[in-house]
Amino acid sequence: MTIYEVARRAGVSIATVSRALRGTGPVAGPTREKVLRAVEELRFMPSRAGVSLAEGRHAANGIVFPNLSGPYFTEVLIGYEEVASELGRSVIILSTKGRDAIRDLVRELAGRVDGLVVFGSTVPDDVIDELAASGLPLVLISHAERPGAVTLRSENAASAKALATHLLGHGYRRFAFLGAPYATGDDVDLRWQGVREVLGDAVTPVLTAEYTVESGHEAALRLLGAPGGPEAVICSDDEVALGAILAAEQLGLSVPDDVAVTGWDDIMAARHARPALTTVRQPMRELGARAARALDALIAGAGPEDGHRVLQTELIIRSSCGHHPPGGR
Amino acid sequence: MTIYEVARRAGVSIATVSRALRGTGPVAGPTREKVLRAVEELRFMPSRAGVSLAEGRHAANGIVFPNLSGPYFTEVLIGYEEVASELGRSVIILSTKGRDAIRDLVRELAGRVDGLVVFGSTVPDDVIDELAASGLPLVLISHAERPGAVTLRSENAASAKALATHLLGHGYRRFAFLGAPYATGDDVDLRWQGVREVLGDAVTPVLTAEYTVESGHEAALRLLGAPGGPEAVICSDDEVALGAILAAEQLGLSVPDDVAVTGWDDIMAARHARPALTTVRQPMRELGARAARALDALIAGAGPEDGHRVLQTELIIRSSCGHHPPGGR
DNA sequence: TTGTATGCGTTATCAT
DNA sequence: ATGATAACGCATACAA
Numbered sequence: 199m200t201i202y203e204v205a206r207r208a209g210v211s212i213a214t215v216s217r218a219l220r221g222t223g224p225v226a227g228p229t230r231e232k233v234l235r236a237v238e239e240l241r242f243m244p245s246r247a248g249v250s251l252a253e254g255r256h257a258a259n260g261i262v263f264p265n266l267s268g269p270y271f272t273e274v275l276i277g278y279e280e281v282a283s284e285l286g287r288s289v290i291i292l293s294t295k296g297r298d299a300i301r302d303l304v305r306e307l308a309g310r311v312d313g314l315v316v317f318g319s320t321v322p323d324d325v326i327d328e329l330a331a332s333g334l335p336l337v338l339i340s341h342a343e344r345p346g347a348v349t350l351r352s353e354n355a356a357s358a359k360a361l362a363t364h365l366l367g368h369g370y371r372r373f374a375f376l377g378a379p380y381a382t383g384d385d386v387d388l389r390w391q392g393v394r395e396v397l398g399d400a401v402t403p404v405l406t407a408e409y410t411v412e413s414g415h416e417a418a419l420r421l422l423g424a425p426g427g428p429e430a431v432i433c434s435d436d437e438v439a440l441g442a443i444l445a446a447e448q449l450g451l452s453v454p455d456d457v458a459v460t461g462w463d464d465i466m467a468a469r470h471a472r473p474a475l476t477t478v479r480q481p482m483r484e485l486g487a488r489a490a491r492a493l494d495a496l497i498a499g500a501g502p503e504d505g506h507r508v509l510q511t512e513l514i515i516r517s518s519c520g521h522h523p524p525g526g527r
Numbered sequence: 528m529t530i531y532e533v534a535r536r537a538g539v540s541i542a543t544v545s546r547a548l549r550g551t552g553p554v555a556g557p558t559r560e561k562v563l564r565a566v567e568e569l570r571f572m573p574s575r576a577g578v579s580l581a582e583g584r585h586a587a588n589g590i591v592f593p594n595l596s597g598p599y600f601t602e603v604l605i606g607y608e609e610v611a612s613e614l615g616r617s618v619i620i621l622s623t624k625g626r627d628a629i630r631d632l633v634r635e636l637a638g639r640v641d642g643l644v645v646f647g648s649t650v651p652d653d654v655i656d657e658l659a660a661s662g663l664p665l666v667l668i669s670h671a672e673r674p675g676a677v678t679l680r681s682e683n684a685a686s687a688k689a690l691a692t693h694l695l696g697h698g699y700r701r702f703a704f705l706g707a708p709y710a711t712g713d714d715v716d717l718r719w720q721g722v723r724e725v726l727g728d729a730v731t732p733v734l735t736a737e738y739t740v741e742s743g744h745e746a747a748l749r750l751l752g753a754p755g756g757p758e759a760v761i762c763s764d765d766e767v768a769l770g771a772i773l774a775a776e777q778l779g780l781s782v783p784d785d786v787a788v789t790g791w792d793d794i795m796a797a798r799h800a801r802p803a804l805t806t807v808r809q810p811m812r813e814l815g816a817r818a819a820r821a822l823d824a825l826i827a828g829a830g831p832e833d834g835h836r837v838l839q840t841e842l843i844i845r846s847s848c849g850h851h852p853p854g855g856r
Numbered sequence: 857t858t859g860t861a862t863g864c865g866t867t868a869t870c871a872t
Numbered sequence: 873a874t875g876a877t878a879a880c881g882c883a884t885a886c887a888a
Binding site: 539540541542543546552553554555558577579580581582583 | 857858859860861863864865866
């Protein structure tokens with residue numbers, strides 16, 4: 199079912215069919231009618247490959263993330279897909295978790311899209327370099343500022359300081375920062391830096407295997423099971439924090455009476471956990487939506503080719519960090 | 528950067544470049560070297576549109592789901608993407624939630640892929656008809672059997688009966704089935720049918736707005752707040768069940784002492800909830816993985832063009848449905 | 857083993 | 873207002 203068959207059926211040329219269908223160039227009323235009828239009868243849909251080749255664009259965006267296991271990347275993806283779809287662009291996903299030939303996969307993806315969103319730390323930096331050098335529009339989420347790409351992230355250090363300060367206000371003096379191995383400049387690293395700036399040597403870093411409930415659980419069991427444990431555990435994210443709460447419960451420790459626990463992200467489970475989790479809300483969907491818009495602007499050639507944008511967060515005080523006087527703020 | 532420039536640089540024809548790159552047809556050793564060197568120097572990547580047009584295929588699969596808000600669709604997507612990627616196929620996603628021109632979006636998607644996975648009830652049946660009629664390989668998840676497409680789902684009715692029977696064993700006699708408006712033949716409808724078959728008039732259906740914690744919470748507040756409420760609430764899925772547990776707690780009711788609650792799916796939060804949720808485990812990732820493989824077979828032209836496959840589930844007894852003697856089964 | 861030439865399905869330019 | 877035709881970038885049948 200090609201444009202030629204439609205043209206033949208309508209008794210016109212393929213040029214006319216193309217014009218009638220996409221509204222470019224003049225087409226007489228009756229002619230348009232004939233064409234549309236033929237299209238209808240033949241259930242014609244222009245071949246995407248043909249269009250892409252002729253137009254020199256894909257009308258598709260890519261997104262590269264490490265995995266979709268937790269709510270974080272999923273939420274960002276939701277915001278991204280929604281806006282991309284509104285802008286008439288399909289979205290092609292690529293998860294790097296457990297893949298070995300990441301470089302090839304990313305290259306392949308790059309070949310099918312007009313632009314790419316990449317989460318920091320999912321792709322080796324030289325691959326990013328290659329993409330940027332190729333001129334592909336690029337938006338990096340939670341990645342250090344970088345010429346040749348737009349970078350976008352939520353604020354980390356200031357929120358971390360606010361959180362740490364709040365915990366000091368509760369009277370805690372021995373802290374642990376619980377999270378996965380963080381890479382320099384990634385979100386969790388910045389949170390750690392912020393926390394450390396306020397707490398100094400009062401806070402000890404404790405690594406988990408991953409940013410998951412399971413990992414948080416295991417690490418917290420060890421941390422809280424040993425003597426001289428922390429009075430407050432600042433977790434890299436909500437999932438690790440939920441794991442820490444489980445561990446505390448398992449060890450017969452009360453949260454927050456025996457040990458305070460805080461998270462990050464404000465995923466849905468944070469509000470429903472017991473105790474409800476004190477956390478830093480991060481606008482995850484907004485992050486995805488902004489990325490989609492920024493990428494669109496990049497592709498359209500509007501705006502600067504690089505730049506850095508930081509989205510604000512909000513400290514959400516609930517009950518897992520300690521007791522608060524009713525009516526107090 | 529086209530194949531012509533590579534050919535010129537290597538001093539060969541484009542046919543030789545193509546052969547050297549994709550390993551089809553014979554190429555002399557030294558010639559291959561020259562070509563590969565030119566490719567390297569020019570950072571050549573074949574144009575996806577060109578390849579697709581020439582090959583007559585996209586090497587891409589689509590998947591259509593209602594949303595990615597909860598763990599269910601996300602988990603299926605994880606399994607799907609992983610297998611599709613292994614099979615060398617990109618994954619293009621489409622969320623229908625809140626979209627108005629679903630038909631057009633699906634058509635557009637259909638034009639960019641070699642095959643499509645669609646969750647039941649996300650797309651009007653006549654759109655499915657159109658896709659099937661067009662000959663596009665189609666796998667339907669949690670959709671009624673259907674000629675012209677492979678359908679795939681997890682088992683529902685038998686699990687529902689087992690669950691209901693287990694609850695009867697606890698001695699409960701007044702039940703509610705809590706879930707969103709279900710469509711005939713969808714998963715939740717089949718669960719309801721199974722439950723009803725065992726419990727008869729002892730179970731009352733109660734609708735929620737959606738399959739979400741919030742919806743379950745609201746509906747359960749009304750259900751449990753009224754006099755003569757049920758002794759056990761069988762929920763359509765874990766998220767609704769978590770909402771129900773929240774509602775019970777809020778109303779000062781103990782789960783399971785005052786009211787039992789069960790879920791479905793065994794999402795991660797089910798195990799971590801308090802009380803831990805009795806539920807029916809459904810192999811979500813496996814569902815996605817199977818869909819990807821079935822679609823691949825369909826595209827390859829292997830196997831029958833339609834068929835129905837049902838994946839087994841497992842009843843997971845935890846503490847939200849009542850007390851169990853230690854050591855008992 | 858290598859090259860030539862054609863087709864894949866559009867879009868868009870340029871005549872008419 | 874409409875039609876012929878040249879790209880677009882690649883794969884491949886066929887010749888050499």
